[in-house]
Amino acid sequence: MKNTDQFIGKRVLVVGLAKSGVAAAGLLHRIGAAVVVNDAKSIEGNEEAAELQKQGIEVIGGGHPSDLLDRGFDFIVKNPGIPYTNPLIAQAVSANIPVWTEIELAGRISEASIIAITGSNGKTTTTTLLYHMLNIGKKKPLIAGNIGTVACTVAEEAEADEIMVLEASSFQLAGTESFKPHIAIFTNLYEAHLDYHGSLDEYLDAKLQVARNQTDEDYLIFNQDQEAVDRSISPMRSRKVPFTTLGKREEGISADREWIYWLGEPYIETKIIKLPGRHNLENILAAVAAAILSGCDKPSIENVLSSFTGVRHRMQYVREVHGRTIFNDSKATNTLATKSALSSFKNPIVLLAGGLERGHSFEELRPFMVNVRVVVAIGETAQRFAEFAAGCGVTETILADDMEEAVKAAYEASAENDVILLSPSCASWDQYPNFEIRGDRFIEEVMKL
Template identity: 80%
Template sequence: MKNTEQFIGKRVLVVGLAKSGMAAAGLLHRLGAEVIVNDARPLEGNEEAATLQALGIEVIGGGHPSDLLERGFDIIVKNPGIPYSNSLITQALERGLRIWTEVELAGLISEASIIAITGSNGKTTTTTLLYHMLNIGKKKPLIAGNIGTVACTVAEKAKNDEVMVLEASSFQLAGTENFKPHIAIFTNLYDAHLDYHGSTTEYLDAKLQVARNQTAEDFLIYNNDQEIVRSSVETMHAQKIPFSTEGKVVEGISADEEWIYWLGEPFISTKEIKLPGRHNLENILAATAAAILTGCKKTAIENVLSSFTGVRHRMQFVREFNGRTIYNDSKATNTLATKSAISSFKQPVILIAGGLERGHSFEELRPHMNNIRTVVAIGETAERFTEFAKSCGVEQSLLATTMEDAVKVAYESSSEDDVILLSPSCASWDQYPSFEIRGDQFIHAVMKL
């Protein structure tokens, strides 16, 4: 761990607990800072607060006192999920206080080189692919961020011969100041989290924090097929490595029907790839480029591409059964994700979709519904989704009340060589506490077939 003395005697306010707040407060306390924690939840029954109090850390619960900032702080470290519209954060901004997330702490103390992956979609798949490539390539990878352990916790123990593979959200990056990964990956940009950031401009600005502090010694891998990404990285100082699925890119990595090309030369046959979908090909290109730049041998990369079938709940291959291929894409909680999923297949698809009613339109799916043979709709949006499917000319639209019923109906409606795909296009909270539990129920129902 490096830069361990810079926090000695500093007064730091940690706002919000959960995993990141707990990790940041504990780390700063060990580094000699005077830490005060403020959490909106009451202290009564708050086990996290009790744990910190046992360490001698002051915890203020039950809201954000209006005079809290009068105590004088050098730095505020906030939970990434707390928006900048929060009254306490607004006050801090007006006072010109430095407001970080724990990712900034991770960057300051990590002895390990950092590869940071951000973007609207594909972060988790890219992070996972890269981690496996580096692991097989014996590069001693550590996985952190949204996908795993809190980044500053991993950074505290990281060694200089290791590599931290960090999935970084816009919420986390917005709270960085000096964060500088050696390799940054920008997968893509679509309108998302605008309720948090306020505008696409602010959202993009947060994403670009992944590369702003990079120098000519660093690398920026980015989506060359998206003009908004391509133009936004022009002013960055890192060595730029574009990736493209739309044609050969001599100065980067690209793919066509037959090959993945590195610097314009054939590198790996696309026949090696197990993971379906053009959007996943983008993730594969980004991860492969980072693996090459980290010194991974081609055999390690090929090993992963020929065996990796997807992150759990994200276009996850479940099994083949009586000629049907079954995929779990429960993480698809919006139409963009479902569009990518159904576009991945050329054979007929039996689609299980529906969930929480938020009033959002399904129209983005219309151009991609030609390949859907049957829709089995569940949840609050079930009837609206079946009506939409009928308007798209889908042969058959059916309703189901439970996931087990949906899987049974989907199987009975399918034929050999069909794909059965759970890709809900809706959040899970009408029937399930999380998309993970929804996906697990789907897998359980498939296995009962």
């Protein structure tokens, strides 16, 4: 760790007893800060709270006392999911008390160089691709953030010859002040989390924190195909590395149907890539650019591109059964994600879709249903999705009660060379606790075929 002296004797309030809060509280206590932890829920029977108390950390539960900030805290570390409209956080902001998330701590103490990946979609796939490239290339990567271990926990043990590959959400980045990755990646921007940020401008502003503190010794890899991203990063001082899937460019990294180009020169043939879809090609370009800038050799990059078949539940290749190729995209909980999935294939598709009824329209999918031959609909939206599919010209629609029935029906309705795709376009909570369990059930049934 570096720069830990800055925290000695500091009075710190950690708000939220979730994983990041527990990690931040423990770290700050170990490096000499006077820490108080506060959570809205009761701490009775809470094992994490008890463990922090054993360490000598004061833990206050059951609400946010109105006089808590009278203790004169130097700064606050809040759980990323706690909005700034929370009365305690709003009170702190009004009082000019700095409000951080734990990745600010990670950036301040990490001996390792940091590569931070943000964007509306593709963060996890890009982070995973890059981690594997660096790992095979013997660059000693550490994975952290949304995808893995809490960043400040990783930073506490990180050494100078390692690289922290950090997936960073807008919630995390909004709570940063001096955070400065050596390489930043901005995958794309779509409307998301507006209930948290209040507006698209505020959401974008949070994302841009990934690069605001960079200098001309740092790199910003960004999506040149999105005008909003291209325009918004222009004030940044970092060296800009654009990526585009719209053909060869002389700067940054680009791709056409045959090649990935680095600085305008052919670098890797696209035919070796296993991961389908244009959206995944964007993720690949961003990861390859970061790997090159990190000194990774081309054979290591090619090794990953020729073998990586997707992050679990995100356009994950499952298996091939009698000429049918099967993919698990359970993470597709909205139409935007399912649009990307459907546009990834030219073969006929047997689509498994449906889930929690939120009343949202499926109309955005209509232009992308052209290759869908069969729809197997599940969950609360099953009837509505089946009717929508029929209106799109899908020749066969099937209603299924559960995943076992859905997978069997999809396979029986499929033909050789079809793609069987779970891409629900809906949340899972009507039938499953989360999209991971939904995807696991899908895989279990596929493996029985």
